[in-house]
Amino acid sequence: MPDPIVVAEGLHKSFGNTHALRGLDLSVPRGTVCGVLGPNGAGKTTAVRILATLSDPDAGHARIAGYDVVRDAGKVRARIGLAGQYAAVDEKLTGRGNLRMFGRLSHLSRREAHRRADELLERFGLMDAADRQVAGYSGGMRRRLDLITSLILRPEVLFLDEPTTGLDPRSRGEIWDSVRELVAEGTTVLLTTQYLDEADQLADDIAVIDHGQVIATGTPDELKATIGDRLDVELEDPAALSTAATVLNALAGTEPTMTGADQLSVALSGGGFRLADIVRELDRAGVAAADVRLRRPTLDEVFLRLTDRKETVR
Amino acid sequence: MTALTPRLRWTFSDGLTLVGRELGRLRQEPGELVAALVFPAVMVVLFGYVFGSAIQVPGGGDYREYLMPGLFSMVTFSAVMAVMTRVATDASRGVMDRFRSMPMARLAVPFGQTGADSLIGLLMLAIMVGAGLLVGWQPHRGLLPTAGAFLLLMVLRYALSWVGVYVGLAVKNDQVADAMVPLFLPFTMLSNSFVPTDGMPGWLRFLADWNPVSALTAASRELFGNPGAPSGDVAWPLAHPVATVLLWSAALLVVFVPLSVRAYNRGGR
Numbered sequence: 001m002p003d004p005i006v007v008a009e010g011l012h013k014s015f016g017n018t019h020a021l022r023g024l025d026l027s028v029p030r031g032t033v034c035g036v037l038g039p040n041g042a043g044k045t046t047a048v049r050i051l052a053t054l055s056d057p058d059a060g061h062a063r064i065a066g067y068d069v070v071r072d073a074g075k076v077r078a079r080i081g082l083a084g085q086y087a088a089v090d091e092k093l094t095g096r097g098n099l100r101m102f103g104r105l106s107h108l109s110r111r112e113a114h115r116r117a118d119e120l121l122e123r124f125g126l127m128d129a130a131d132r133q134v135a136g137y138s139g140g141m142r143r144r145l146d147l148i149t150s151l152i153l154r155p156e157v158l159f160l161d162e163p164t165t166g167l168d169p170r171s172r173g174e175i176w177d178s179v180r181e182l183v184a185e186g187t188t189v190l191l192t193t194q195y196l197d198e199a200d201q202l203a204d205d206i207a208v209i210d211h212g213q214v215i216a217t218g219t220p221d222e223l224k225a226t227i228g229d230r231l232d233v234e235l236e237d238p239a240a241l242s243t244a245a246t247v248l249n250a251l252a253g254t255e256p257t258m259t260g261a262d263q264l265s266v267a268l269s270g271g272g273f274r275l276a277d278i279v280r281e282l283d284r285a286g287v288a289a290a291d292v293r294l295r296r297p298t299l300d301e302v303f304l305r306l307t308d309r310k311e312t313v314r
Numbered sequence: 315m316t317a318l319t320p321r322l323r324w325t326f327s328d329g330l331t332l333v334g335r336e337l338g339r340l341r342q343e344p345g346e347l348v349a350a351l352v353f354p355a356v357m358v359v360l361f362g363y364v365f366g367s368a369i370q371v372p373g374g375g376d377y378r379e380y381l382m383p384g385l386f387s388m389v390t391f392s393a394v395m396a397v398m399t400r401v402a403t404d405a406s407r408g409v410m411d412r413f414r415s416m417p418m419a420r421l422a423v424p425f426g427q428t429g430a431d432s433l434i435g436l437l438m439l440a441i442m443v444g445a446g447l448l449v450g451w452q453p454h455r456g457l458l459p460t461a462g463a464f465l466l467l468m469v470l471r472y473a474l475s476w477v478g479v480y481v482g483l484a485v486k487n488d489q490v491a492d493a494m495v496p497l498f499l500p501f502t503m504l505s506n507s508f509v510p511t512d513g514m515p516g517w518l519r520f521l522a523d524w525n526p527v528s529a530l531t532a533a534s535r536e537l538f539g540n541p542g543a544p545s546g547d548v549a550w551p552l553a554h555p556v557a558t559v560l561l562w563s564a565a566l567l568v569v570f571v572p573l574s575v576r577a578y579n580r581g582g583r
Contacts, residue, residue, distance in 0.1 A: 053414070054415055080415065088407060091407070102416070105328055159412060301460070
């Protein structure tokens with residue numbers, strides 16, 4: 001395994017009686033994108049705040065590029081960038097003014113701060129709006145400005161805390177493109193998101209967290225493989241729905257879910273299912289299927305399954 | 315010491331960058347400064363001409379001469395609200411978190427914000443002086459006492475701006491901060507700025523006499539040579555207004571600088 005640049009071991013954090021993190025472990029290899037996935041309140045933001053030196057863990061420790069986030073916070077800060085859920089820029093200043101100010105605060109010389117500001121504005125398509133007040137920017141432009149502000153020092157590790165929450169699809173696509181470009185240059189990205197397609201699009205590895213712990217890790221494909229393929233059946237006549245459900249239940253061993261007035265979907269946990277057998281079984285029961293598809297599960301289905309299973313265990 | 319020097323230098327230069335930020339904001343929105351000045355300007359008209367016709371200045375003298383030091387104090391006190399609002403906005407919008415996640419000097423943020431407020435305060439004071447001269451106010455005691463009065467106004471303003479940093483960091487929410495602004499009005503009204511304190515009921519007079527705003531107003535009147543020096547049985551702070559202002563400033567700084575720095579460093583932890 002290549003050397004991990006982000007390491008978290010047994011992180012605990014409580015706020016009053018709320019246990020935000022209960023022994024979170026995380027390891028992100030250099031140059032990869034790690035998607036931290038979890039429902040609201042799972043502890044994603046708390047984890048990022050600890051890794052970005054904004055918050056101290058109650059127990060456990062974390063290192064960025066070998067530096068402890070508590071003891072060597074200064075060295076960590078020189079190596080990270082943070083872009084948050086809300087655009088953390090000064091709305092009263094212009095886009096260029098923000099980048100210059102944060103450049104100076106990153107201890108670039110005046111000339112270097114100006115040059116870097118122009119370079120980033122140009123590269124991420126904000127040059128036209130550079131001299132406008134940020135208060136007049138669209139949501140997507142603000143988020144992009146927030147993102148490039150965190151790139152001023154060319155960070156080794158970039159933390160993106162729900163970078164596209166609340167954005168329209170087009171703006172999301174633009175943020176995704178920017179992230180891909182950064183990764184191509186070798187930046188390590190730790191991305192939290194509630195959007196499974198975002199993790200599917202961007203992440204090399206995914207850590208699913210729930211109730212402050214990692215409950216599953218793996219590549220998107222590995223995670224999908226853990227719950228097996230899915231079978232989608234579309235019927236010619238909705239009246240045959242219950243009969244079809246009985247057949248599928250017997251085949252798969254689990255209750256199928258209704259995904260439409262005439263559609264059923266079921267998880268096939270074991271292997272060895274052949275489409276031809278399924279069609280024959282349906283036929284024998286007198287069910288006419290308009291369409292039968294065997295497919296990989298979506299990350300959504302994996303996620304619901306994982307977070308749901310956790311609920312039933314407790 | 316050699317290890318300290320670069321840190322000090324960065325604290326200073328980061329602080330300056332943040333002062334520059336406030337000036338950049340003013341350049342983008344000069345209306346903000348105008349808005350901050352409208353209230354005192356309205357007060358000049360309201361009190362100077364409406365109430366002034368009915369209020370007797372103790373010991374005689376022109377009411378507008380009496381009023382202007384009170385308005386200077388009022389503008390000075392507004393530092394608490396102005397800084398509180400700015401700090402709370404930074405905290406609620408995540409700007410403060412960005413500062414904290416950057417390799418910049420830790421002390422630079424509160425020092426930069428209070429330093430910027432001093433510059434803004436100086437600008438506001440200059441505009442108020444212009445307005446005062448227009449309505450017939452003027453200093454009477456020569457250069458040194460006049461300079462002393464302005465210095466005193468700025469010293470207390472700087473100390474008060476640290477109260478604003480602390481309250482802003484404590485509330486962390488710009489909407490709460492905005493809603494809190496009117497709560498500070500009694501601090502300026504419950505003083506000798508607009509009317510003498512002699513006529514107030516005993517308990518209220520006690521509060522007004524010990525209000526730092528009253529001491530500042532009394533000190534300015536004394537140093538500018540404006541009318542309204544209290545006579546008879548005078549509370550200690552108003553009998554020694556210059557010393558009182560300096561003591562208040564020192565006390566506020568001693569309490570609120572460490573509190574604010576601690577709140578900044580521990581924010582969100």
